[in-house]
Amino acid sequence: MKILIRVAAFYGLTFVFTIILAVVQQLSGLGDG
Amino acid sequence: MLKRELLKIAIVVLATILSMGLHALGPPPVTLDPDRLSVVANALSFVGTATLFFLVTYYLIATVFLRYERKLYGRKLHRALLFGCLVGGIWWVGMIEGMFAFGTDFADEFLMGLLDFIPIVALCLLLSTFLVEEKTEPAGHRIKWGAILTEITVFSALFTAGRGLRYLTVGSGYDLVDLPAVMLWTAAFAVMIALTYVFLKSAFREASALRSALRFTFILFGIHYALFVYFVPLIFSELFIDLTVVLATDLVLVLLASFITAQVVERVAMPITLDSMAVKK
Numbered sequence: 001m002k003i004l005i006r007v008a009a010f011y012g013l014t015f016v017f018t019i020i021l022a023v024v025q026q027l028s029g030l031g032d033g
Numbered sequence: 034m035l036k037r038e039l040l041k042i043a044i045v046v047l048a049t050i051l052s053m054g055l056h057a058l059g060p061p062p063v064t065l066d067p068d069r070l071s072v073v074a075n076a077l078s079f080v081g082t083a084t085l086f087f088l089v090t091y092y093l094i095a096t097v098f099l100r101y102e103r104k105l106y107g108r109k110l111h112r113a114l115l116f117g118c119l120v121g122g123i124w125w126v127g128m129i130e131g132m133f134a135f136g137t138d139f140a141d142e143f144l145m146g147l148l149d150f151i152p153i154v155a156l157c158l159l160l161s162t163f164l165v166e167e168k169t170e171p172a173g174h175r176i177k178w179g180a181i182l183t184e185i186t187v188f189s190a191l192f193t194a195g196r197g198l199r200y201l202t203v204g205s206g207y208d209l210v211d212l213p214a215v216m217l218w219t220a221a222f223a224v225m226i227a228l229t230y231v232f233l234k235s236a237f238r239e240a241s242a243l244r245s246a247l248r249f250t251f252i253l254f255g256i257h258y259a260l261f262v263y264f265v266p267l268i269f270s271e272l273f274i275d276l277t278v279v280l281a282t283d284l285v286l287v288l289l290a291s292f293i294t295a296q297v298v299e300r301v302a303m304p305i306t307l308d309s310m311a312v313k314k
Contacts, residue, residue: 007251010093014259018266022273024072 037164044159045095049087052152053080059148060141071270082268090260091156094120097256098157101236102165109165110158117157119229120257121150126218126225127261133207133215134272180298181231188227188294193220195286203278229254230291246291255284 067075074082098116105112128146132139196219200212207215230249237248262280266273 003252007256010256011251011259014263018263018273018277021071021073021266025270025273028072 040163041095041099041160042092044156044163045088045091047159048091048152048156049084051155052087052091052148053084055148055151056083056145059144060138069269069271071266071268074268079268086260086264086267087152090257091152093260094153094257095156095160097252098160099164101233101253102161103168104236105233106235109161109167113157113161113165114154115232117154118150119225119232120157121153122225123222123229123254123258124149124153124261126222127258129218130222133211133218184231184294184298185224185227187298188230188290189220189223191290191293192223192226192286195282195289196223199282203282226254226287227290230287230294242292242295245295246288249291250284250288254287258283 070079071082077085098113098120102109102112102116105115107115125143125146128149129139129142131137131142131145193216197216200207200215200219233249233253237245237253239245239248259280262276262283265271266276
């Protein structure tokens with residue numbers, strides 16, 4: 001169960017980080033978001 | 034426990050220094066135009082972002098290696114070499130896709146892949162030397178090449194077919210003129226993942242085929258592959274959506290290939306598993 005939470009946290013954080021980065025870049029006019 | 038964690042972090046730092054040093058000797062990366070850099074790379078610089086990336090990546094590879102290495106066969110250095118070469122091999126072969134995506138030279142991508150491969154192998158060897166205890170009775174094992182070849186063929190065919198379907202439907206962003214070359218690379222990449230699936234099988238196998246496939250896909254393959262894929266959008270302000278699609282489809286394909294290979298090869302066509310390959314001396 002612990003490993004499941006850790007793996008889910010890894011993919012969740014990676015996904016959230018990616019979305020935030022894409023949004024920030026879109027707002028700052030960098031690249032294709 | 035704390036000492037062990039500190040030692041692990043020290044080894045991760047060493048591997049990162051080795052990686053940065055080796056990459057500094059390699060061919061220069063594609064043009065580092067500030068307008069193309071991501072917000073992270075603009076804030077931390079290219080070198081700072083790459084260093085942070087390698088620290089996180091190597092820490093996660095080290096964590097996965099230390100958790101699963103004892104389930105592999107052979108002496109501790111053999112296990113480290115096996116794990117390091119398979120994970121590093123995926124990075125090495127995976128780097129070559131850059132020649133289709135960015136129009137870079139094959140030789141440059143091949144060399145960059147090698148420079149990714151070496152620190153990962155070194156990381157596993159160092160971890161094994163300082164943090165892994167030798168098994169009291171290293172299990173001898175006899176490899177059944179017929180079974181392995183069948184598994185690699187089925188797994189690779191499924192992954193290559195799935196990727197090929199994506200190139201033709203969702204789109205790869207590659208020129209269709211390059212498709213034969215892209216498919217050749219895809220097959221090589223699929224074989225590399227299939228080798229990982231076959232030779233790390235004892236580390237992720239469970240009674241349930243689905244659970245085994247999930248463990249291989251999302252832990253032994255997916256964690257380092259997700260980081261590998263997201264290196265480009267971490268550095269450059271582009272390809273976010275494209276690479277998210279690549280990562281998601283590759284994870285689904287690996288999950289399907291793992292599950293179907295186990296079903297078809299192990300239970301129907303070739304009821305030989307690594308259990309039967311392991312023959313106690």
